[in-house]
Amino acid sequence: MKKYQPHNFEKTDFKYVDQQPDNHKLRELKVWPVSELVTYGFNAAEGKIENGGKHLSPEEYHKAMELPNTVMIDVRNFNETIIGKFKHPNLLDPCMRKSTEFP
Numbered sequence: 001m002k003k004y005q006p007h008n009f010e011k012t013d014f015k016y017v018d019q020q021p022d023n024h025k026l027r028e029l030k031v032w033p034v035s036e037l038v039t040y041g042f043n044a045a046e047g048k049i050e051n052g053g054k055h056l057s058p059e060e061y062h063k064a065m066e067l068p069n070t071v072m073i074d075v076r077n078f079n080e081t082i083i084g085k086f087k088h089p090n091l092l093d094p095c096m097r098k099s100t101e102f103p
Helices: 058-065 078-082
Strands: none
Touching: none
């Protein structure tokens, strides 16, 4: 397991908003390390990394999207897809209501 390294927030650009109504203010702030942002309900060790994809730079991504055999799977949840849809001839959209439906 990877050892947690504390984050140095000195260079972080935080957004401060003053004069908010009481019902919009945070009561408290808690920060803790997590192993994954969205919990999918299975042990990460069960996922075989050799079966995973390859990270692409933005330039490589756009080139790959132009290839005729490329298939795009939109794994965003319902709320994220409201923002917009991808346009691709080989798009698979599982129409997930929640991200945890993905596995």
